[in-house]
Amino acid sequence: MTLGYLVRRLLAVILVLIVVTFAVFAITMILPGNAAVMILGEYGTDEAVAALERRLGLDKSWYIQYFSWVKGILSGDFGQSLRLSLPVADVVGDAFLNSASLAGIALISVTIIAIPLGVLAAINRGTVADLVIGVFSYIGASMPEFVTATLLLLFLAGPALGLLPAGGFVALTESVGGFASHVILPATTLGLILTAHISRQVRSEMSEVLSSDYIRAARLKGLRERRVIRRHALPNSLAPAVAVISLDVGYLLGGIIVVEEIFAWPGLGRLLIYALENRDLPVIQAITLLLATVYALSNLISDIIIAILDPRVRYA
Amino acid sequence: MESTLISSANEQTPVLQVLDYSLSYATKFGALQALKNINLTVEHGQTHGLVGESGSGKSSLALAILRYLPGSATENNGRLLLSGESLRDCTLPQILEIRGRRVSMVFQDPSTSLNPTMRLGDQLSEVFVRHQGLTQQEALEASEAALARTGISRPSEMLRRFPHEASGGEKQRVVIATAFACNPELIIFDEPTTALDILTAKQILELFNQLQGETLISALYISHDLGLVSQVADKVSVLKAGEIVESGPRSEVFGSPREQYTKALLGSLPNPKNWLGATEPPPKAQALISAEAITVEYGRQSRVGQLLSPKPTHRGAQDVDLKVLQGELVGLVGESGSGKSTIAKVLSGLQDFDGVIRFSNKNFVSRSKIDRNYRRNVQIVFQHPDASLNPRQRVHEILSRPLKLYDIVPPEKRAGRVEELLEKVRLPIEFADRFPHQLSGGEKQRVAIARAFAAEPKLVICDEITAALDVSVQASVADLLVKLQQQTGTACLFITHDLNLVRQLAHRVCVMHHGRLVDVFQRGEIESSERNSYTRALMEAVPPHASQVL
């Protein structure tokens, strides 16, 4: 893995992001209705609409609009929120931190739980433990986030048990306990589904590794099973596991939208829903671009980690 | 290094005794009998060759001895004795002590039997740590010594490498070193040279004989290749469909075989002294097809591609001149990576190339220029029977395509022609309604040959068509090809790595190495002193015919 490889991957990411900005921009251009009409709604007179269009710069040709938008982004200016009369960057910035903490907690807990689960299931393939883990992960993967969230709320936040708050947010800086109690349910919702996905994939990767020739050769050398798993099987399953987790980041970025909405967690997802309902274009564009960038970067990072883990790529 | 004899073993007790052993697997289709009443003995210091084709159960025996059977396996009362001790009575911890220390195994494919993410030195030293209680440092030193003994030139460097940084031969030496490491009583070799190139295979074979001579180790050598077995074994057992049909000292089994199956196996080995080919074309015959200065460069990219992910280019063939006369069978020989398949693809219009192909008074300077007439007259048969027929088409459809495409016969006559073709390749005409998965490997290959000849071509290119088949089937397919050639006067470019086979069939032989054509000669000139050194190395590496060994 050389500097050249890194540079090329970075270029590829940038290329992808350019396409994304295009797509985001195109969606807002091509689809019916424009921002001015949507904002003013049925009450907009033609003059008012035209005035708003001029104000928003919507009367200029599309490539001018596109380039001025991109130019703004590169200098950190994402425009003004149409609804909140605040710079988009500020609004999105706060929300981003909240989402990041939620996603981060979910992802870390999942990694700690799901990978061992998958490994255990593969090692004990065909036993009851495997079956139980398998059924659980199947069910988990078949439930949309809002169903999981609702069921969790039902059981844990109901008046009967009243263990946890049904939603809302307390900043970490205000109270660690408060933050923790409010983050548990949304993180668990995300976590359950992620665990289901990831443990299934890890199980399947690990099973493949365990049925390979070199594992057979290791066992036939008389090595104890613990060493075979630890030194031969696990290192070869790490790279695929990382790949799986990075794919799920994409899922996470979608699921977080719903979860934040249900639990009233003030992150990017909730902000996006609000912006979509109110046709707040600059906010929508900024959030989309941000999420796509996070996804692309996470893919890049996982590629690099895989390259580091796999000597065939590292020393190529 | 300590001397080799195992002091604990009584030298009169055979190292391995398999007594009346049977094994079956439970499958969805019922019980599958893998081994039936096997009796086999490996004496001290002896090499016992176990010969069998694919599906004969030979690998199952190896795994049974090492007690690595799947849950679906059922064994009978038969006994497996290692130096007189019953292996079947051992507990799992005891078996783990035996594996690697008293019985070890060398596998077929070193690329898959080595852990790709672990250094070679670590994989070798872990048996020392496990079985001899050495520290990591001591184990590495012992590993270095073990590697040196297997002929690796810079062992300390090899210890640090990963498998993908070593060649096939080097990897196999590491595997062999691992097997010899703890001075076991018995080593099981399961097709150790099958996945290697001819020249490398010869080196490994020599290494085996050398180590065996030094350490007097006892070995069970499993292979489908009779020629190979004849070079290493003291005693030979022949395995057919799970049963040992013949067993005895090497000279007896190869010299005066008793069983029909053994005789058939020996008979189907290509014997270079046994000429099977078609009549030689007259010396001034016309060149049917002539390829000049053919160069193939893989990995050429557009400029955008170069920018985004540059890949090194690779020459598949370099400046190759090849000619085939009317009615001639030209053998094209070389190891894997020599470029012979590349030439096959170029000549059949599947690969871009630089250079010119002259055929039928036309000159073709690139793939796109190749015309319909050329394609009709130059047909190709591929190596893998499983991949060369469309799994969703029945045989009659596969065979009528060329008839339809080139209007060989009018539509109403096509069914009849399909039947004729099937008869020509000695397949029953009922096969016309079958799907490929209902045919055996040899049968599929015959259909592929029939398809090639259906278009009534002038040249048929055969790209390793017998390599993926069992020995007994190989001979009949090669024989069929030659008969067809004789009947139709078609020329043939026969590509193979098997020099013995080529000498049985080809009028003229071309040798390729690293993409270049290094030698061309008439069949009678093979032993001449003018031969290229590579050709001579190949000749020496090919196992002599079994009957010649004694």
Next chain:
Amino acid sequence: MPKAFRTAAGFTGIVLLSLVMTAAFFGPFMAPYDPQAFHPASRLEGPSFAHFLGTDQFGRDLLSRLLHGAPSTIFFGLGSTCIGVGVGSVIGVIAGTAGGWIDSVIMRVLDGLLAVPELLFTLLIVTFLGGGMGQAMLAVAVAFTPGMARIARSSVLSIRTREYVLAAIARGEPSHYVVLREVLPNAVGPIIVESSIRVAFAIMIGATLGFLGLGAQPPSTEWGLMVAEARQFMFRNAWTVAVPGVAIALAAMGFNLFGDALRDSLDPRQSQ
């Protein structure tokens, strides 16, 4: 029945799938009550003989509402997947068979589109198309297209190098024959398997959109919408949210299991 379906998992999948498809086709006819009919006397009740699955805040029979909502939920999934698979496969096949710069360009565009997480993509499109079932279906179909195109492309690429395809090219078959008769019939396997699993996703996303108010609109009894409407009452009668929620999960599970069993049965390693 192919061997792969005889496992417990495959069998469960088929059973679930049959239940779900029956509900989708015949649900509205099988419902014992009018889904909109109020039964004021029995509001927010649990299961009983009169109402097998209980009632909601207006006393409407949950079972009837569920059965009525089955077509919307299930056909949403099937419809959007079919469109997405259809368009995506065509693009993927074109990329896979054409090769060269066409392939590179298509791949780059696909990469760009795939960089946007699917749910996000769907939400964007749905917002600008306006809410409603049809628009939501189109949005999901568009969001699925790049992923399916990738799968179709890789399937085609792997078949293209098979020897029987090379044999056809070598003997001079015209390209349309090679693509239609040699490549495609053998490349559809992975596409079909993936489609089956995608239907599960589509059902889940459709329900999510319904939940967010961006998909099905009242008075539809689409299952996601049912959960959304019942949220405020869920602590008084858990069945109001549990019934549609579990139904969604079962439907998705059925398609997932079916798709997995299908993949196993097509896997050449499993045969013989």
